[in-house]
Amino acid sequence: MHELSVTQSILDMAVEEAKKAGASSVDKISIVLGELTGIAEDCVRFYFDIIKKDTLAENAQLSFSHVPAVLKCKKCGYEFERQTFSFTCPKCGSPGVLIDKGKELYIDHIEVSFDGNKVGKEHT
Ligand SMILES: [Zn+2]
Known part of the structure; x- marks a missing residue:
């Protein structure tokens, strides 16, 4: 269930940023994911699809680096x-x-919309 809490914080952060910026929706969330975190992209995508409903990020795309x-x-x-497995x-x-x-x-950055106008926003 580790991925669920991670996904929840990604969603919370993106929605928070969008609200702060006065945006009407989150369009895209770019995430940097290290191999050693043990977090699987597929799991994050799976949970995100469930928890994004009724939030500003309802239509957001996830992008992973x-x-x-x-x-x-x-x-x-x-x-x-x-x-492979060689050290x-x-x-x-x-x-x-x-x-x-x-x-x-x-989160590397998110893209948000202001009433339909897409604007990129850096997450700092
Ligand atoms: Zn050497």
Whole structure:
């Protein structure tokens, strides 16, 4: 049920932003989603379709940018994306460790309408 609470906060934030801006509806929510969050895009989409009803985001589209996990080699310092289930450095063959990439989960920006006029709004 973790995805449900995450989806709820995404929806709440987007609706809040739209209300603050005096918008009549949310058209699009762009979400940055890191691989290491363990959150599945499909689940978020599924829950969003259920909870968006009767909110300003009722007709909003979700758009996801995925951030892959990145490993850093302890020996040579090379940073690389994980290939399937290997943690091995492609340069020197030493084991890599996960660094703080891929843990992202936030709204990049939302697009709202003011009585039919579409305007992009950055979420800060
Ligand atoms: Zn290396």
